[in-house]
Amino acid sequence: MAELISAVAGERLAADPEVLTAAARVLLREKFLQADMGITGANFAVADTGTIVLVTNEGNGRMVTSLPRIHVAVMGLEKVVPSMTDLMVFLAILARSATGQKLSSYTTLVRGPRQPGELDGPEELHLVLMDGGRSRQIAGPLREALYCLRCGACLNVCPVYRQIGGHAYGHTYPGPIGILLTAMLKGNEAVKDLAHASSLCGACKDVCPVRIDIPRMLVELREKLDEERIAPASERFVFGALRRLLSSPAAYALSAKLGRLLQRPFVRDGKLSRLPLFFGKWTATRDLPPVAGKTFRERWKELR
Numbered sequence: 001m002a003e004l005i006s007a008v009a010g011e012r013l014a015a016d017p018e019v020l021t022a023a024a025r026v027l028l029r030e031k032f033l034q035a036d037m038g039i040t041g042a043n044f045a046v047a048d049t050g051t052i053v054l055v056t057n058e059g060n061g062r063m064v065t066s067l068p069r070i071h072v073a074v075m076g077l078e079k080v081v082p083s084m085t086d087l088m089v090f091l092a093i094l095a096r097s098a099t100g101q102k103l104s105s106y107t108t109l110v111r112g113p114r115q116p117g118e119l120d121g122p123e124e125l126h127l128v129l130m131d132g133g134r135s136r137q138i139a140g141p142l143r144e145a146l147y148c149l150r151c152g153a154c155l156n157v158c159p160v161y162r163q164i165g166g167h168a169y170g171h172t173y174p175g176p177i178g179i180l181l182t183a184m185l186k187g188n189e190a191v192k193d194l195a196h197a198s199s200l201c202g203a204c205k206d207v208c209p210v211r212i213d214i215p216r217m218l219v220e221l222r223e224k225l226d227e228e229r230i231a232p233a234s235e236r237f238v239f240g241a242l243r244r245l246l247s248s249p250a251a252y253a254l255s256a257k258l259g260r261l262l263q264r265p266f267v268r269d270g271k272l273s274r275l276p277l278f279f280g281k282w283t284a285t286r287d288l289p290p291v292a293g294k295t296f297r298e299r300w301k302e303l304r
């Protein structure tokens with residue numbers, strides 16, 4: 001970080017957070033003062049007063065909305081709440097679920113451009129309401145995902161997100177809710193792998209302040225991928241075969257015997273390696289335990 005900011009500042013700065021913050025303030029303030037247009041998102045918009053609401057912890061939102069001549073706010077249409085009374089509820093649950101605060105450090109309410117006699121504010125204010133597939137989902141299976149406040153609580157508790165981090169998702173919105181939002185905005189094809197990046201432990205649903213049932217929708221999304229034949233043919237074949245196998249006790253017992261026989265050439269050091277065909281993709285990067293010498297049923301019979 002020190003190197004990055006030093007390069008922009010044109011002088012060697014110490015790797016001290018306070019020094020770097022002070023330098024960033026000086027450098028950025030100049031940019032804000034010179035900018036013709038400031039573009040922000042919006043956390044909410046209040047229908048009965050026409051107020052746009054920005055929630056930040058850094059204060060940069062206030063610089064963008066007040067210094068440039070024009071302010072453009074871009075917002076998904078699901079962010080509209082009916083009244084100020086509703087807004088108060090959402091502001092409280094957003095801050096509490098995102099950072100554990102009672103209220104974010106900066107909650108900015110914008111009611112329009114600068115009025116005569118006012119010192120701050122833009123000359124023009126434009127609000128862009130984005131649909132981007134949202135209205136198509138109002139009666140669709142992912143409807144509940146539109147309730148999302150983007151507090152990020154489900155990301156922090158997700159065991160998958162905590163291991164792989166946000167960039168691994170490859171889209172704007174990461175984490176369990178991100179998979180659903182990506183499917184909604186970009187189509188099911190975009191999440192054909194991500195739909196499986198969940199253990200379905202339910203931690204996301206438990207922590208969500210608006211109780212979005214993410215695990216249920218992820219299971220439905222997987223079903224949809226199968227119905228729409230978006231999942232690769234090999235994957236559909238394997239899961240189809242597994243379904244038939246697991247629903248027939250006789251077929252299951254036979255498969256265990258066959259598996260023990262067929263795996264012999266591939267068992268090395270107590271694990272399966274270098275499997276043929278598409279199974280090889282699995283063993284190329286991961287360990288796969290061999291089929292046990294005896295099934296539970298066989299051992300149970302012996303014990304009794």
Ligand code: SF4
Nearest residue numbers: 148149151152154208
């Ligand atoms: S799904 Fe719920 S927990 Fe996750 S970001 Fe949205 S509101 Fe927060």
